[in-house]
Amino acid sequence: MEFIDLAAQQARLKPRLEAAIQAVLAHGRYVLGPEVEALERRLAERVGVNHCISCGNGTAALQIGLMGLGVGPGDEVIVPGFSFIATAESVVLAGARPVYVDIDPRTCLLDPDGLEAAITPRTRAILPVSLFGQCADMEAVEAVAVRHSLAVLEDAAQSFGATRHGRPSGALSRLAATSFFPSKPLGAYGDGGALFTDDDELAEALRCIARHGEAAPYHHVRLGMNSRLDTLQAAVLLVKLECFDDELARRRTVAERYDRLLAPLDVALPMLAPGNASVHAQYSLQLAGRDAARARLAAAGIPTAVHYPCPLYRQLALMDPDCSLPACEAVCQRILSLPMHPYLEEAQQRRVVEVLAAALKAEGHV
Numbered sequence: 001m002e003f004i005d006l007a008a009q010q011a012r013l014k015p016r017l018e019a020a021i022q023a024v025l026a027h028g029r030y031v032l033g034p035e036v037e038a039l040e041r042r043l044a045e046r047v048g049v050n051h052c053i054s055c056g057n058g059t060a061a062l063q064i065g066l067m068g069l070g071v072g073p074g075d076e077v078i079v080p081g082f083s084f085i086a087t088a089e090s091v092v093l094a095g096a097r098p099v100y101v102d103i104d105p106r107t108c109l110l111d112p113d114g115l116e117a118a119i120t121p122r123t124r125a126i127l128p129v130s131l132f133g134q135c136a137d138m139e140a141v142e143a144v145a146v147r148h149s150l151a152v153l154e155d156a157a158q159s160f161g162a163t164r165h166g167r168p169s170g171a172l173s174r175l176a177a178t179s180f181f182p183s184k185p186l187g188a189y190g191d192g193g194a195l196f197t198d199d200d201e202l203a204e205a206l207r208c209i210a211r212h213g214e215a216a217p218y219h220h221v222r223l224g225m226n227s228r229l230d231t232l233q234a235a236v237l238l239v240k241l242e243c244f245d246d247e248l249a250r251r252r253t254v255a256e257r258y259d260r261l262l263a264p265l266d267v268a269l270p271m272l273a274p275g276n277a278s279v280h281a282q283y284s285l286q287l288a289g290r291d292a293a294r295a296r297l298a299a300a301g302i303p304t305a306v307h308y309p310c311p312l313y314r315q316l317a318l319m320d321p322d323c324s325l326p327a328c329e330a331v332c333q334r335i336l337s338l339p340m341h342p343y344l345e346e347a348q349q350r351r352v353v354e355v356l357a358a359a360l361k362a363e364g365h366v
């Protein structure tokens, strides 16, 4: 059993992928070729914003986004204490300081109640994360941001395709960043990322930053970086977009089946916040005795993952010894992601749940 089965998807798309890749090899515009422009148009349409700016990866997208918002040395950016490293890493790479707030332990999303207390005169932006496939409480974040004149950048790396009250992730704030890492719901065959905004001026700044701060050929008005989406990756993503909605429906079926099968067990199922339609990037439940259960699953050949074992402020690279957030720390002890992809079959899911049930019993949890 695979944790994420990319081979099943590839078998389904093979002739179309091969044709798309051949077309790029034939025209030879490997960097910023026509497929990149076509993909940006398609993605912007889908998210419902005026601009999509593609770039090298999701981490760069966050960093470019922060730079575009004018975040730099001396600034603070509020982030949830529970996320992938890139959320806080991008803040540090932009020269600013991450300030951590706690999460709602049921949804694992930033708890907006903690925002006001984290704001200082140095706060410039809030970086909420739409984790595991569902959107953060963007209305509550926006309300605080408006009150304190702060920028908002949605980390939508795991939520491309998700909606909140019917509105797409990526269109819920002035700026959003996503990732096309292969294991994300919309994944390339390598690295990729993109930014979304409705703001014309900001879009121009972001594009400039991602292309060496170039205003005209070999004339550079600022220092940016080199961050571009390869034409080959854009071609792959255009093909994968064609089946994205079908795969989303399949992911939803898989998640609902897990919910049903796991209901009798002593585990906390992933909870969706009201108004959210998830893309189910992960199926992450919470349980006592996580490590022992995980070992028993591994022994039975069932791969799992821990997203994430350690709060951001306890990572060696980011250590903030004065920070302590109880929900982040509790979730890190209890979270466990089960195999999740659109092609997971009911029999496989039944086996995962059977082994997990036996593990809980053996460890003294009923």
Ligand SMILES: *Cc1c(COP(=O)(O)O)cnc(C)c1O
Residues within 6 Å of the ligand: 057, 058, 059, 060, 083, 084, 086, 087, 129, 155, 157, 158, 178, 179, 180, 181, 191, 192, 193
């Ligand atoms: C994957 C991810 C990123 C970074 O994306 P890359 O393309 O791997 O750089 C950022 N934030 C979150 C929450 C992610 O899951």
